[in-house]
Amino acid sequence: AMVSNAFIYPADALMFDLEDSVALREKDAARRLVFHALQHPLYQEVETIVRVNALDSEYGLQDLNAVVRGGADIVRLPKTDTPQDVLDVEAEILCIERECGREPGSTGLLAAIESPLGITQATAIAFASPRLIGIALGAEDYVRNLRTERSAEGTELLFARCAILQAARAAGIQAFDTVYSDANNDAGFLHEAAHIKQLGFDGKSLINPRQIDLLHNLFAPTQQEVDHARLVIDAAEASAREGRGVVSLNGKMVDQPIIERARVVLARVALSGLREE
Numbered sequence: 666a667m668v669s670n671a672f673i674y675p676a677d678a679l680m681f682d683l684e685d686s687v688a689l690r691e692k693d694a695a696r697r698l699v700f701h702a703l704q705h706p707l708y709q710e711v712e713t714i715v716r717v718n719a720l721d722s723e724y725g726l727q728d729l730n731a732v733v734r735g736g737a738d739i740v741r742l743p744k745t746d747t748p749q750d751v752l753d754v755e756a757e758i759l760c761i762e763r764e765c766g767r768e769p770g771s772t773g774l775l776a777a778i779e780s781p782l783g784i785t786q787a788t789a790i791a792f793a794s795p796r797l798i799g800i801a802l803g804a805e806d807y808v809r810n811l812r813t814e815r816s817a818e819g820t821e822l823l824f825a826r827c828a829i830l831q832a833a834r835a836a837g838i839q840a841f842d843t844v845y846s847d848a849n850n851d852a853g854f855l856h857e858a859a860h861i862k863q864l865g866f867d868g869k870s871l872i873n874p875r876q877i878d879l880l881h882n883l884f885a886p887t888q889q890e891v892d893h894a895r896l897v898i899d900a901a902e903a904s905a906r907e908g909r910g911v912v913s914l915n916g917k918m919v920d921q922p923i924i925e926r927a928r929v930v931l932a933r934v935a936l937s938g939l940r941e942e
């Protein structure tokens with residue numbers, strides 16, 4: 666039911682899962698379902714991601730075949746521990762693209778890091794392939810590996826989140842936060858989402874449609890932020906016309922990083938609209 670309905674939700678991208686949410690005896694049926702969904706006309710307009718099983722599992726290679734042939738935009742690689750994991754998947758994807766006539770290099774990759782080993786190698790993972798559009802945290806597995814549990818404050822995840830952000834930004838790719846598993850707890854979700862936005866993440870994996878508007882609204886700028894961004898851009902344009910590098914706006918310095926941040930705010934309002942308080 667979820668596969669046949671998901672396109673109705675206004676998510677930025679849809680991720681089909683073949684990994685940990687699929688029971689072992691359902692793996693083959695799920696793969697076939699996703700293969701057909703990817704080719705359905707209703708899924709052509711939306712960015713599609715498929716989380717495959719790891720390549721060293723008995724399902725990984727069959728998953729990759731179905732997903733690349735089906736035309737997924739991006740393959741999400743779970744439990745990425747080393748840059749070699751990325752290279753191994755990339756080599757298989759390239760073979761499949763050539764076999765099925767898909768343009769070589771056109772399948773994107775998103776590597777999820779879910780272990781202390783992966784976090785220690787986050788930078789090497791982020792640089793491992795030009796196919797990588799981003800890296801993501803998989804916190805449920807990560808805290809299991811750390812031998813702790815997730816808390817409301819996320820103290821146990823701070824190191825991993827910062828490592829992922831640093832690595833993604835160094836490599837010039839996107840950083841995505843992990844799922845918030847308590848689908849009925851809006852306040853807890855918003856608390857975590859505000860935290861990861863402040864850290865600098867580009868977005869977050871969601872497990873339930875109710876979380877989509879909450880996250881979009883949180884990432885949308887406020888009217889005050891937009892007004893300020895317009896003043897910054899106006900001041901910057903005026904100072905450029907006058908040949909000055911730095912300008913003062915109500916006593917605050919406006920220079921290049923501040924101008925670039927203002928452009929990000931205006932780009933976000935164009936994408937998401939204004940935040941509803």
Ligand SMILES: CC(=O)SCCNC(=O)CCNC(=O)[C@H](O)C(C)(C)COP(=O)(O)OP(=O)(O)OC[C@H]1O[C@@H](n2cnc3c(N)ncnc32)[C@H](O)[C@@H]1OP(=O)(O)O
Pocket residue numbers: 666667668670671682685686805806844848871872873874
């Ligand atoms: C640690 C990990 O690996 S997390 C990643 C893998 N796990 C997942 O992706 C889980 C996906 N999400 C879910 O299974 C469910 O949302 C749960 C279990 C979290 C909550 O289940 P419920 O409380 O039964 O969901 P809820 O009552 O909110 O569902 C409402 C509607 O949204 C739909 N829906 C719920 N989740 C999703 C989803 N992820 N994608 C698409 N549709 C969904 C339901 O089918 C239902 O549709 P209907 O009204 O037409 O019947």
Ligand SMILES: O=C([O-])CC(=O)C(=O)O
Pocket residue numbers: 685777779801802803804805806807842843844870
């Ligand atoms: O990647 C995610 O956000 C979901 C997941 O597998 C995990 O938390 O272990």
Ligand SMILES: [Mg+2]
Pocket residue numbers: 685743779803805806
């Ligand atoms: Mg996981």
